[in-house]
Amino acid sequence: METNKHTAEAALLNSPRTQEAFDTAKNSVKVYGALSAVALLAVIVVSSSGHMVNTFMWVRAVLLPVVAVLIYRMTVSASRGSRRTFERVSALAVIMPIAIIGVDLIPGVCPPWYAVMQAVCMLPIVRVAFITRGSALRAAFCKSR
Secondary structure, three states: OHHHHHHHHHHHHOOHHHHHHHHHHHHHHHHHHHHHHHHHHHHHHHHHOOOOOOHHHHHHHHHHHHHHHHHHHHHHHHHOOOHHHHHHHHHHHHHHHHHHHHHHOOOOOOOHHHHHHHHHHHHHHHHHHHHHOOHHHHHHOOOOO
């Protein structure tokens, strides 16, 4: 019985619909990484032009491209069948936009242009949140407990 269960899970995981959803999620994470790199470059340019850039902006601008690499690796692992990393990606895709945008909305933390840039960076992650909660991936990683 256990073998049949694993065979059915593997079939769902390897279905074209599931792999297409993972490909879209991986591409969305790549776009997020590219946008985060652009945000880092913007902070560098603004700083080098003599405008004030605070420590918060530097730390966030450096960390988010690194986070993009980690999320991409987790998404690849999930596409290969890791339920644990799928659940992590799914949770991060919901938590990150709320946390990033929420902190940026605190008055005085960062200038409006930076808050807008960070919100734009989060759009691909919002897409990942919807993809991971879509029917294709829910079926591939249905709750077995």
